[in-house]
Amino acid sequence: MNNKKGVKGFFKKAYKYRAFLLMLLPAVVYTLIFAYYPMTGVVLAFKKYNFSGGIWGSPWNGFENFKFFFQSGQAGLVTRNTVLYNVAFIIINTVTQIAVAILLTEIHGKHFRKVSQSLMFLPYFISWVIVGVMAFNIFSSDYGFLNRLITALGGEKVAFYTKPEAWPFILVFFNLWKGVGYGSVMYLAAIMGIDTSIYEAAAIDGANVFQRIFKVTIPMIMPTTIILFLLSIGGIFKGNFDMFYNLVGTNGLLYNYTDVIDTLTFRALVTNNNYGMSAAVGLFQSVLCFITVVLVNKLVGHYDKDYTLF
Amino acid sequence: MKKNMKKATALFLSAAMAVGLLTGCGSGDSGSAGGSSTGGSSTGGSADGGAAAAGEVDLSEPVELTMYLLGDKSADFDEVYGEINKILAEKLNTTVKVEFLGWGEHDTKYSLLFGGGEDFDLIFTASSWGHYESTVAMGGLYPLSEEFIQTYAPGIWNVVPELAWDQAKIDGTIYMVPNYQNEFGQDVLAVRGDLMEEYGISQITNWDELMEFYKACAEHGQYASQGGPWYQYFQAQGLSVTGGAPQGGELILYNTQDPEDLNFYYLLDWDGFTDYCHQMKELADMGAWSQDVLSSSDERQTGLLTGRAAAMAWNLGSCKNFAKQANAEHPEWNVTLVDPVSEWPKKVNSYINNGMAINAASNNKERAMMVLNEFYTNPTINDMTRFGIEGKHWEAVGDDQYKTLEASSGFGVDSNCNWGWMNNEIKRTEYIEDRTAVDDTYDAMLESWDNNIKPNHVYDGFNFDRTPVETQASAVEAALGMYYSPLVNGLVKDVDASIEELRSSLESAGIRDVIAEMERQAAEYVASKQ
Amino acid sequence: MAAERSHLGKVRKGGDVIALNIIAYGFCGLVALLCLVPFLMVLAGSFSSEQAITQNGFSLLPQDFSVEAYKTVFRDPMVVVRAYATTICLTIGGTFLGLCIQTMTAYVLARKEFEWRNAFSFFFYFTTLFSGGLVPYYILINQTLNLRDSYLALLLPLLFSVYNLLIMKSYILGIPDSLIDAAKIDGCGEFRTLVQVVVPLIKPALATVGLFIALAYWNDWYNAMLYIKTEEKYPLQYFLYQQVNNIEGYKKLIANGSVSSAVVSSVNLPTQTLKMALTIVVTGPIVLAYPFVQKYFVQGITIGAVKG
Known part of the structure; x- marks a missing residue:
């Protein structure tokens, strides 16, 4: 910060900001207790945990806990998969959710707008366990809906569950489908926060609706878009275990295209439940996420300081 | 500005109430470091020798033990265990309070019970799926020395075969009482x-x-x-x-x-x-x-x-x-x-597929072992944990068979995680009234397998x-x-x-x-x- | 405030408007349909017999109509009612408190004259990246704060979310500085500016973030699983998901060949249909309550109207 005036300057500032600081106090105290205090548990990544020693008393074991992940021979593959899936999710979800939000606001039939918006929220409530069963009902080669359709149209059956190339599309689709309603609400709220007088001004200037969308709406929701983008970048090395596990299961045939860090860790540790090793993988993911976010945040800062996360 | 400060203060106070126990946590903090290590204070490996040598346990004080089982609690469970507790109270001046870890929860919660300093004495365990090895590796289970078992659970020591104890050994030490039943490992x-x-x-x-x-x-x-x-x-x-x-x-x-x-x-x-x-x-x-x-x-x-x-x-x-x-x-x-x-x-299934263990941090290890001995070898209690209350859930047919009664669905046969103390010596088999061909095939197969156990x-x-x-x-x-x-x-x-x-x-x-x-x-x- | 006016004001009906309308109706209609159909399948499935579902898979109409799954869910109606009450109280209380704290914090972080805002933003954001995992958190709640089996163990963990905070901050950033400056010139303090000037302008944002907090409370079963022991204190989702999770856990278990046959035969529940019935029971109230939130998403904000 501004260190020119030293400690005295700091207290002067603090006094000047006393109202702000007071308003921040509850959140800061909460965060210290519920986030920073348990965060000290990351030391587990460097410990051989036992119950009697607990988090602090257990013996250190250096980087031992990290080894299994890299030694599995699949660390590169799963890290790549995790990132690629997240990149695809971020881009496709963002574009679709914005499109849905904008188009919803353009619909004049009030009931149609309300009803379709409500319906889009429904998938959010369907758990991944059920989605997994549903997907099996669609893609199964024996009695799957899609294969019945293909054969009815005179085509050859497709064994989706032995065809890894198909799965990036399937996973992206289900991820999009499940989040479209929930995600577009955020953009809807941003659009609703735009001052209507700006639209009126645009209309007077003779802009057509498409120009209005691209020249007014999209720039106006940019701050929200970028914040949400940065927030998802913060999880770019973390895979959605529930989704991958319930849709793919333990089908090794698909792993080349579907195995992510979290599913690999689950497989490796399911029998021995090693806290140190799972903390190590978590730390590995966190550090990579942290680096990525700092870089991307810097880039965004070059574009506009107000859009950055911190 | 000052007025606004006051308002901000008032707002903060209301928000602080939401955060709750801000004040409480300060004092709790110091406790946590100690808290997370309480589990270990008495865990020092095989310090049990002295207790075992002492032999007799003072039963004058009534004790309530806590026992964790896996699965779902059935409707009539409390009623049945109420009856069991009557027997235990009379015999050992001890009662048992049972908590269940659901099938969906035990993967997460089993080791948290030990790591989070939960106060309990007995817990169901099993090789691999029942977290036996991983819990032992983290020092959660109390090592059972031979003297300890012989002193406090002589019945169990007499019944459980040596092979079962061998299977239960990790690095030469026993941490669980394996169940004893000849289930066959072959499908x-x-x-x-x-x-x-x-x-x-x-x-x-x-x-x-x-x-x-x-x-x-x-x-x-x-x-x-x-x-x-x-x-x-x-x-x-x-x-x-x-x-x-x-x-x-x-x-x-x-x-x-x-x-x-x-x-x-x-x-x-x-x-x-x-x-x-x-x-x-x-x-x-x-x-x-x-x-x-x-x-x-x-x-x-x-x-x-x-x-x-x-x-x-x-x-x-x-x-x-x-x-x-x-x-x-x-x-x-x-x-x-x-x-x-x-x-x-035929090969008999590993005996450590079901078993019971004592929490290393338990304050009542001797009582826990004595209670386990009752569950394992007292036919009345063993039957109750398997079938429920005689006359309500089931009735005996001869000395070694049972028949379920109408109310049995309230408890369920072998459905209440009694698997840790299955005992072949006193295990009743089902008396089936309307037998089908499959029952006959099953019985014949089982009999021939029983007579053909591999060396x-x-x-x-x-x-x-x-x-x-x-x-x-x-x-x-x-x-x-x-x-x-x-x-x-x-x-x-x-x-x-x-x-x-x-x-x-x-x-x-x-x-x-x-x-x-x-x-x-x-x-x-x-x-x-x- | 202008009542039910579309935020677009009056628009002329040119060719571009018609083209956009076709796209909008077509696209939104298609997406809505894709979202509706699977849900109808879940609804139909919840009224089907377990056997028919395993045999034939999902369908749009109930097969072999049965309410067996709902009977399992509502085995003990009083427990369900109590669980509903617990969840509703938690959701309302938590959403209100959470919104207060998050709006207040976001407001400060969005104020450009607060030079330390980036440092504080980082202080909050950092916690989303690193976590110590389950063990220390469990010890914190259970031992350090001693909240085991307390409603506070359900309320506190979800009270504050950095995601919601930063989303809220981005909405507040959209408010022109001139409005806030005007309020300050009028002699408003920070808190009054927040309540009287900012809050009325961010109603859609409050609705959104409020909705997210409410959903988080509504859907939470994990904290209850970890910290709540007394059955009377179970929130709805835990009461329900306990059953589903138990089935899933049990299925995983018996896939393991070495588990003994007594364990295998100890559970006998409808699996697929029960899961679907639970989805319906959980979703129902939200679907009914959603339109009340929704009105904030279909009504624009006119900044001029709140000035002065």
Whole structure:
């Protein structure tokens, strides 16, 4: 910060900001207790945990806990998969959710707008366990809906569950489908926060609706878009275990295209439940996420300081 | 500005109430460091010698023990345990409070109970699925010395066979009381009798006949099962999974039928595996099972019950239950039980598949052991934990049989996690009034198996402790995922290439270290037995 | 405030408007349909018999109509009612408190003259990246704060979310500085500016973030699983998901060949249909309550109207 005036300057500032600081106090105290205090548990990544020693008393074991992940021979593959899936999710979800939000606001039939918006929220409530069963009902080669359709149209059956190339599309689709309603609400709220007088001004200037969308709406929701983008970048090395596990299961045939860090860790540790090793993988993911976010945040800062996360 | 400050202060105060106990946490903080280590204060390894030597326990103070069991609590559970507590209070001045960890929760919560300093005394445990090894590795379970068991649970010591204690040993120390029942480790097949007849298969008693049946099914466009018969294959060669080895013991086998053979068979050094994978590739390509088996969320019995598969491989008891259910729904299927590995004598399942352990941080270890002794060896209590209250849930038929009564669904037979103290000596069997053909087949099979138990192999009691090579073992588990199940179910495109890929990825994961450590431990174990 | 006016004001009906309308109706209609159909399948499935579902898979109409799954859910109606009450109280209380704290914090972080805002943003954001995992958190709640089996163990963990905070901050950033400056010139303090000037302008944002907090409370079963022991204190989702999770856990268990047959036969519940019935029971109230939140998403804000 501004260190020119030293400690005295700091207290002067603090006094000047006393109202702000007071308003921040509850959140800061909460965060210290519920986030920073348990965060000290990351030391587990460097410990051989036992119950009697607990988090602090257990013996250190250096980087031992990290080894299994890299030694599995699949660390590169799963890290790549995790990132690629997240990149695809971020881009496709963002574009679709914005499109849905904008188009919803353009619909004049009030009931149609309300009803379709409500319906889009429904998938959010369907758990991944059920989605997994549903997907099996669609893609199964024996009695799957899609294969019945293909054969009815005179085509050859497709064994989706032995065809890894198909799965990036399937996973992206289900991820999009499940989040479209929930995600577009955020953009809807941003659009609703735009001052209507700006639209009126645009209309007077003779802009057509498409120009209005691209020249007014999209720039106006940019701050929200970028914040949400940065927030998802913060999880770019973390895979959605529930989704991958319930849709793919333990089908090794698909792993080349579907195995992510979290599913690999689950497989490796399911029998021995090693806290140190799972903390190590978590730390590995966190550090990579942290680096990525700092870089991307810097880039965004070059574009506009107000859009950055911190 | 000052006015606004006041308002801001008021707002903060209201918000602070929301955050709650801000004040409380300051004092709690210091407690936490101590709290997380309370578990260890009394854990100092085998400090129990003194207590055991003391012998007599002072029973003058009433004590309530807490016991954690797995699964769901049934409706009448509290009523039944209320009765049990009456007996325990009279005999040992002790009562038991039971808490359940649901099937969906125990993976998460089991070790948190120990790590979070929960106050309890007894807990159900089981090898692998019941977290036995991992909890011992983190020092959660109280080591049971022989004197301790003999002193406080002489009944258990008399009943449980030595083999069971051997299996329960980790690095030479016992941490659980294994259950004692002769469940067989070998699966049978519940198979559609009508299809066997239609395809002209008269019997399935060995591998070749089994293959013939699978092929016949495939040729008739009928799925035979929900995947490849891998266990049947290696069991037909006399091999068995090794306790504690990766992939549920499947990756490294030993010759359980030949006590002289002390080799381990690592799959990728064993020609049988390659041979099996080629056979499975052929079957899968013919359509002996669905290409989707690896992703199917079907339960094990779904294929048989829906008619999608002609057979189901599972343990004897489950096969009987589902065969009866299938026959009740489709009498024309004539589902029956066959033993596809009938040429070998039978291996009894590992006794540490169910068991009970004492929390290392328990304050009442002696009482806990004495209570366990009652559960295990007192026929009245043992029956109650299995069936409920006599006259309400069940009635005795003779000395060694039982019959369920109408109200039995309120408790359920063997449904309340009483599995840790199953005791073959006093175990009643079910008296069935309207017997079906499946019941007869089952009884006959069980009887012939009981009379044909295989001779002991020294490795039957051996359980690999993976802690010294945990990194390698975890890496191996992770590396197996991509190739192993596809190979076992014949779903890979090129068998030989996949086997090579599996081999090289296991090598770099460190399988040689695992095998070397295993051989070292095994040699040590064998030496200790001589 | 202008009542039910579309935020677009009056628009002329040119060719571009018609084209956009076709796209909008077509696209939104298609997406809505894709979202509706699977849900109808879940609804139909919840009224089907377990056997029919395993045999034939999902369908749009109930097969072999049965209310067996709902009977299992509502085995003990009083427990369900109590669980509903617990969840509703938690959701309302938590959403209100959470919104207060998050709006207040976001407001400060969005104020450009607060030079330390980036440092504080980082202080909050950092916690989303690193976590110590389950063990220390469990010890914190259970031992350090001693909240085991307390409603506070359900309320506190979800009270504050950095995601919601930063989303809220981005909405507040959209408010022109001139409005806030005007309020300050009028002699408003920070808190009054927040309540009287900012809050009326961010109603859609409050609705959104409020909705997210409410959903988080509504859907939470994990904290209850970890910290709540007494059955009377179970929130709805835990009461329901306990059943589903138990089935899933049990299925995973029996896939393990070594588990003994007594364990295998100890559970006998409808699996697929029960899961679907639970989805319906959980979703129902939200679907009914959603339109009340929705009105904030279909009504624009006119900044001029709140000035002065």
